[in-house]
Amino acid sequence: MEEESLIERFDKILTSAKIYEYGKYPVKGCGIWLPYGFEIRQRVIEIIREVLYKTGHKEVLLPMLIPKDMLEKEAKHIAGFLEQVYWVTKGGTTKLDIELALRPTSETAMTYVFKDRISSYRDLPLKVFQIVSIFRYETEATRPMIRVREVTTFKEAFTFHESREDALLQFEEAYNAYKEIFDRLGIPYITPERPAWDRFPGAEITVTFDTILPDGKTLQIGSVHYLGQSFSKVFDAKFMKKNGEYDWLYMLSYGISERAVASLIIHYADDTGAILLPSIAPIQIVIVPIYYEYNKAEISKYANEIKEILEIAGYKVILDDDPDKTPGEKFYEWERAGIPIRIEVGPKELKERKVTIATRLRNKSVIELDALFKSLKSALIEMETKLREKIRNEMFSRIERVKKVSDLENIINSGKVAMFNICSNEECGMHVEESVKGTRFIGYDAKQRIKGFCIVCSKETEKIGYLAKKY
Amino acid sequence: MEEESLIERFDKILTSAKIYEYGKYPVKGCGIWLPYGFEIRQRVIEIIREVLYKTGHKEVLLPMLIPKDMLEKEAKHIAGFLEQVYWVTKGGTTKLDIELALRPTSETAMTYVFKDRISSYRDLPLKVFQIVSIFRYETEATRPMIRVREVTTFKEAFTFHESREDALLQFEEAYNAYKEIFDRLGIPYITPERPAWDRFPGAEITVTFDTILPDGKTLQIGSVHYLGQSFSKVFDAKFMKKNGEYDWLYMLSYGISERAVASLIIHYADDTGAILLPSIAPIQIVIVPIYYEYNKAEISKYANEIKEILEIAGYKVILDDDPDKTPGEKFYEWERAGIPIRIEVGPKELKERKVTIATRLRNKSVIELDALFKSLKSALIEMETKLREKIRNEMFSRIERVKKVSDLENIINSGKVAMFNICSNEECGMHVEESVKGTRFIGYDAKQRIKGFCIVCSKETEKIGYLAKKY
Numbered sequence: 001m002e003e004e005s006l007i008e009r010f011d012k013i014l015t016s017a018k019i020y021e022y023g024k025y026p027v028k029g030c031g032i033w034l035p036y037g038f039e040i041r042q043r044v045i046e047i048i049r050e051v052l053y054k055t056g057h058k059e060v061l062l063p064m065l066i067p068k069d070m071l072e073k074e075a076k077h078i079a080g081f082l083e084q085v086y087w088v089t090k091g092g093t094t095k096l097d098i099e100l101a102l103r104p105t106s107e108t109a110m111t112y113v114f115k116d117r118i119s120s121y122r123d124l125p126l127k128v129f130q131i132v133s134i135f136r137y138e139t140e141a142t143r144p145m146i147r148v149r150e151v152t153t154f155k156e157a158f159t160f161h162e163s164r165e166d167a168l169l170q171f172e173e174a175y176n177a178y179k180e181i182f183d184r185l186g187i188p189y190i191t192p193e194r195p196a197w198d199r200f201p202g203a204e205i206t207v208t209f210d211t212i213l214p215d216g217k218t219l220q221i222g223s224v225h226y227l228g229q230s231f232s233k234v235f236d237a238k239f240m241k242k243n244g245e246y247d248w249l250y251m252l253s254y255g256i257s258e259r260a261v262a263s264l265i266i267h268y269a270d271d272t273g274a275i276l277l278p279s280i281a282p283i284q285i286v287i288v289p290i291y292y293e294y295n296k297a298e299i300s301k302y303a304n305e306i307k308e309i310l311e312i313a314g315y316k317v318i319l320d321d322d323p324d325k326t327p328g329e330k331f332y333e334w335e336r337a338g339i340p341i342r343i344e345v346g347p348k349e350l351k352e353r354k355v356t357i358a359t360r361l362r363n364k365s366v367i368e369l370d371a372l373f374k375s376l377k378s379a380l381i382e383m384e385t386k387l388r389e390k391i392r393n394e395m396f397s398r399i400e401r402v403k404k405v406s407d408l409e410n411i412i413n414s415g416k417v418a419m420f421n422i423c424s425n426e427e428c429g430m431h432v433e434e435s436v437k438g439t440r441f442i443g444y445d446a447k448q449r450i451k452g453f454c455i456v457c458s459k460e461t462e463k464i465g466y467l468a469k470k471y
Numbered sequence: 472m473e474e475e476s477l478i479e480r481f482d483k484i485l486t487s488a489k490i491y492e493y494g495k496y497p498v499k500g501c502g503i504w505l506p507y508g509f510e511i512r513q514r515v516i517e518i519i520r521e522v523l524y525k526t527g528h529k530e531v532l533l534p535m536l537i538p539k540d541m542l543e544k545e546a547k548h549i550a551g552f553l554e555q556v557y558w559v560t561k562g563g564t565t566k567l568d569i570e571l572a573l574r575p576t577s578e579t580a581m582t583y584v585f586k587d588r589i590s591s592y593r594d595l596p597l598k599v600f601q602i603v604s605i606f607r608y609e610t611e612a613t614r615p616m617i618r619v620r621e622v623t624t625f626k627e628a629f630t631f632h633e634s635r636e637d638a639l640l641q642f643e644e645a646y647n648a649y650k651e652i653f654d655r656l657g658i659p660y661i662t663p664e665r666p667a668w669d670r671f672p673g674a675e676i677t678v679t680f681d682t683i684l685p686d687g688k689t690l691q692i693g694s695v696h697y698l699g700q701s702f703s704k705v706f707d708a709k710f711m712k713k714n715g716e717y718d719w720l721y722m723l724s725y726g727i728s729e730r731a732v733a734s735l736i737i738h739y740a741d742d743t744g745a746i747l748l749p750s751i752a753p754i755q756i757v758i759v760p761i762y763y764e765y766n767k768a769e770i771s772k773y774a775n776e777i778k779e780i781l782e783i784a785g786y787k788v789i790l791d792d793d794p795d796k797t798p799g800e801k802f803y804e805w806e807r808a809g810i811p812i813r814i815e816v817g818p819k820e821l822k823e824r825k826v827t828i829a830t831r832l833r834n835k836s837v838i839e840l841d842a843l844f845k846s847l848k849s850a851l852i853e854m855e856t857k858l859r860e861k862i863r864n865e866m867f868s869r870i871e872r873v874k875k876v877s878d879l880e881n882i883i884n885s886g887k888v889a890m891f892n893i894c895s896n897e898e899c900g901m902h903v904e905e906s907v908k909g910t911r912f913i914g915y916d917a918k919q920r921i922k923g924f925c926i927v928c929s930k931e932t933e934k935i936g937y938l939a940k941k942y
Contacts, residue, residue: 042530059506062503083563100557113503152532
């Protein structure tokens, strides 16, 4: 699948499922979360929060405006962002004394705020996060949810530690927390460690979570950075150690953007529309009554009865009794929205005390009302398991092991990500990247080790690298 | 209580209870929600959402940036805001073609977005809301949470209707929803209908929710506006009526700001610190173990046992076993944070299988472990009821019925809000306002009617008005 057709399909789904409106609002790169999309987004946020809370992260909220001199304090940092920052220069008709940036990311503000709240090792570790809008003045072509100017759903965590060792232990915890989050969301991923020449400004180690979309391009959905003391030194953020000496704080930052929501929708969709995992769907079941005027009352009553018992059982259910739409229109609408289960109740079902269950994967069966719970439960579990496995397999089938540099181009052009042994030399990484136009050497797998020989210099190495086209 | 001392005390509580940091961040009028404050804020948001969801409002999220020409479309609207809008003028080093406002409020953007999503009466009513940051370039002195430049917790609802009648029914629903929200939050209020000369720009009817703080000044915590067709006309937002004709949409907007959180804290606090209603507190119970080295293990075990059974019972509990603090320091810290209940467990309690319960209102009792649930439940209910009643009575005792204009000054200067019969003539309203320096005629009670005579012109009237100093 080509990028254009993938994005077009994605955009169509966002529109037809009423998830997100894009391209109409007169500020480029800004989308609108419609009610149904907002619920999906909330579900994603809920899972992120659950995992971060249980691992001891505390939620905070910092100002959106960052003064220019604060942002500039970390010179490496600002260099990477300068051309992408929106600046507030006026309040009313008054020119501001100092220009204010719309938060592009919060390393500087977080360091500034928390350095005064940490005096000694007793206050450490400190682990905070916020879920906020960040802004990038993107000069490239924008894409709904994927490359926007206002990222409305950016989860950014910051942790402060007393030593490099503690920070690196936290790196592992953050990595595992992200694994849990993306696993629960059903988004498959690879986790390359970025090469030194392609890291987040200010970071000493960067591991990203990348998912491979159906067009074979990778989409970065999360990242974990070990910042060392780079930010704490410029802000002189010191603390007293156990031995009474002072040192600068060791820091991590890690983020997940609304690309997570985008990839969720892109991976699972089919040609009809969105498909939502039962565990993610804000609404699991839609009941569509099928009636004529003469039997409307009876069938509505039966449909409502079913709705009530399903709600008592804890399902999120809607009963679509819109009189202005035909059952067929409703079927189509809810299919496009990706609701996992549709229950149809008509005269036949009423008479026999049965219901028709249709899954979003187009399995249809008529069952006794008495068997409803059991059937629903197994239908939902089956759907959840099958879908997760299918998407996981599909994504990993987009990775192809490559042994020779000369094979890279064909693999990439066939819509895949290339995986190969590679040593840690920058020259070798750059060489593969330059060997296929439009690709990036996205890094060394953070966990996987396979014995072999560097694809470029043939040196023995256990490192695995990835070459891909990127979003 | 004077304004300065009230705000100073409020600020001290925010700091000592670690709710909100203010005045340190280098952008004036921007505060930081610390973890504990964030939890209180979330609790407030949760209640707002619950009430709005159950009354059929759908949550959405619109872009934060509003282009200047969109904001200017409603001339009356912008006139009221022009001097208070922050403008983004640059992206990187590039001057933007059109300046972008940081959302001061969303009437224009909401009308623009939803006019295309409403084609006929079948799409109506449409009721949406969002919880977002809004920005005001305040030129007056700023106050933590109360008068800030970034209001981080602004709930704004917008509804669209097919007739004035429907919109006015919704006005009543919105009013009742707000009553429920503030009642659940335990914030007492009066609900004046703003006089015509002091309304939100673009509104035809405005009713506000104002609470009276201990210094006798009113703080507006919510507002409901009937916008009529003022916004739909400038955006040409039309829909097809049942009879096939077209008309402009009838609209409402209503908002609640983070002043709700501020008033919650201000009303209930005492000289020691915050006091949180059990139903609002993110943590209801703190357990403080009291031990020496020799009995630490046993007492910790007992404390943990109590924590577990309380958590199973659904209480939100923390066990403060910080080894670096004395029990006395912990008592003081959690008192200032306003946690409703403290449970102390020391050697005596352990030996007798008892616990000591101390409420934030300083009632202390020693009870059998077996009686824990019952005692806790009644302690929490009593606290909840007493506190709510106390705050309600205190607030209403700050309103004084006045019969003569010449009495207004004394009443206001004694730290009260004056209430009086007044007719609907603008001259009479202006007259009372001008009779005491620094006051506002905040309007006519939206519900209460009492037979009497206008305080100014002596005309017979059932209307009740309020004169107050305002935040």
